[in-house]
Amino acid sequence: MSSLTWLITWGPRPPSIRQIGPWTLIGDIFDRRRPVFPAVDDQDRRAYDFKLLARIWGRFVGVILNPAGAVSAALRDPSGAREAVVWTAHGLTFVASDVPDALIRTVAADWRISVERISAAVRNPLALGAELLLDGPVALLPGEMRDLVTDETTTLWSPAAHIHRPDLIALTPSEAAAHLREAVDEAVDGLASAADVVAAEVSGGLDSSLVAAALHPRRPVRLWLNAFGPGPGADERRFVDRLSEHLDIEVTTFARHASPLTREELEAAPQRLRPSLAALDGAFDHEWAVRCADVGAQAVFTGKGGDGMLVQPATPEVFFDLWRLKGWRALASPDLVQLARLNERSVWTLLRDARRRAQADAAHPSLGLFAPLGAPSAPHPWLRDAAAWGPAKTVQVLSLLQGHGLHGPSRLTAAVDVFHPLLSQPVIEACLGLSTPQLTLGRRDRALARLAFQERLPPEILNRRSKGELTTFFGRMIADGLEDLRPWLLDGRLAALGVIDRAATEAILTRDALIRHGGYPDILVAALFEGWVRAWDQRLQA
Known part of the structure; x- marks a missing residue:
């Protein structure tokens, strides 16, 4: 780095640094296999930056250094896997994904906790993806860049730009399945190349099985691990056994004990720039960290995020989205009757509700724990155009916001990198670009994913209708x-x-x-x- 710029890192492994054009990118960076460039005027002064996020993907933060070596711009990758926060203090500019306590005492003298934003966020944790709960530092949204000279923020990537891509919603089911499978393979291959030794969680559900099938036998996995909980709903070992036989892998299982939520556990949860929704089960994190350390694993793969991105369950909202896309032609859908039967409604009830429904209700249900808000909170910036997408697609974007919380710090991320390939940019863009009727084939949860991996997974998992319950x-x-x-x-x-x-x-x-x-x-x-x-x-x- 320049003599005017210092890079401080911590964590389970040092990040890579890659120079692309004016950008210094810090983290895991991969080239897109089939980049789709946005329609942007080449005369636009940000044209290069828009195209950059179509050429690459990963888990990174970017900075531009001016000729004197000072930071002049910052960038956060579209997946949201890395935080990017900017602030100035004592004449210095800081761009960080985390702030150690020793540094806070020096550079955060004017920071304050925002009670108003906390009150909004406890009701709807999805709002955590926007502003911080602290007054002082400025957080970038995934896909945003900030010019630190002019204080101008530019949205280079957002879900709205990828929803219902015309070339994708025109695909046949087999073509759409191939596109989704290629996206999952690209995500898994890229992340697997970032660590020498990896482990993978195998829950017994469809999502982790997709990731396992994309990993094996194409990438070596040192440890396959299954944690089963108490009761039949949380014990999925019979499905894990079928997957291990089908893929010819050896899975280690252990019992997931419900440790009391003690004060010691609550105080031990890592509390960094945001409350981390990934830190709720410290005992599970500890067990995973110890087992990964025993085999020398540097990263662990999960299937988290698949429910939302691949669309689970197939609710009436799927037809509502189809109605928005096709209008009265939606009545000709061959799957309409089966979707109505699945949801115990008549075809005409679906039609009536589709005509009335404008958008999904994104409110967070409450028991009455929280005191009344003085004023309603503003919607997340990504949801401003939600009325134009349809309710099922809106829920999909909400699930993406929820997925950002899975990237948060925990006792496991302090020991190893935790990869969620179903929440990576290739998969996000593929799933946003396809319509929800395509992703469900009009009648079943994650139906397109089942079709895409039908040759790699056993029938018991492909045809499974139950879901693990914790x-x-x-x-x-x-x-x-x-x-x-x-x-x-x-x-x-x-x-x-x-x-x-x-x-x-x-x-x-x-x-x-x-x-x-x-x-x-x-x-x-x-x-x-x-x-x-x-x-x-x-x-x-x-």
């Missing part, structure tokens, strides 16, 4: 941890700031109320945000 697992974590969880929330910072309703929370945090109402996601999110606020209170006060 609700009971997390419910037990909460119930067994109530002794610590109640004072953690009732006497915590969120209650003091008025973010949560203390009386409602006290009524909910009992075993009887948990049995009657559930509401585990709200409780887990509140507990996680409480830890984040406490950690940042201490950092900023120091």
Whole structure:
């Protein structure tokens, strides 16, 4: 790097650095196999930058250094796998994916926790993908670049530019399946090339099986690992056995125990620039980290994110999207009757609802844990055009926002890199470009993915209709941890700031109320945000 620029790194392995044109890219960078360039005027001063994000993909942050060697622009890759935050202090400009505590004490004197944004984010964690919960640093959205000289932000990539690509929605089912399969292979091959030794999670579900089938036998995998939970819904070993026989791989299994959500566990969760939704099960992270270390694995593959990107389940919203694309011609769809039967509705009910429905309801359901908002929060920038996409496609973009939380820090990411290929740019663009009726073949969840990998996976997994369920697992974590969880929330910072309703929370945090109402996601999110606020209170006060 230039004499005026320093690069500080930490983590399980050092990042690569690649120079492409004016950009210095830091992280994992791969060339696209079949780039599709955006329609941009070559006279546009950002034309090169727009085309750059069509030529490459990966998990990276980019900077431009001016002739004097100072940073003049910053860029975040479209997948959102790497955070990119910018701020200035003491005449210095910082571009970071994380900030160590020692640096915070020096450069974050004017940072403040935003109670207003916390109040909005606990209700809808998907909003975490936009602004930080801190006043001071500026976060880039995935696919954004920021000119640090003019303070101008340019959106180089967004989901809206890839939804319903004309060339993709014209594909036949077999052609669309081939396109999706190539995208998954490209994502898996690229990420596998970034680490010398890799492990892979095999849950027994379709998504992790797709990733496993793309890895094996084309890429060596040192460890295949399955964690099974208590109860039949969380124990998928019979499907894992069929996959291991079909692919001829050896899978190591271990029991996933529901450890109580104790104060020690809550305080140990890493709390960095954002509350990390990936840090909710520290015991699982620890088990994975130890097993990866035992075999020398530098990275682990998962199938997370596949539900949303590949579209699961096939709900009536699929027909609503078809109606938006074709109007009355949607009635000629050969799958309309089966989709109606699957959802226990008549064809005419689907038609009526499609004509009435404008967009998906993205509201986050609540048990009443959270205090009323003074004003409704603004929608995520990626959802401003949602009314034009149809509800099922909107839900798909919401799932992409949710997927950003999976890239967050955890005790596992501190030990190894965690790769989510189904949330990488090649797969994201393929799934956004295809219509939801194509992805479900009009009648079944992830039907196109099943067709794409029908020659690589056993029938038991291709035809599986059930899905692994960990609700009971997390419910037990909460119930067994109530002794610590109640004072953690009732006497915590969120209650003091008025973010949560203390009386409602006290009524909910009992075993009887948990049995009657559930509401585990709200409780887990509140507990996680409480830890984040406490950690940042201490950092900023120091």
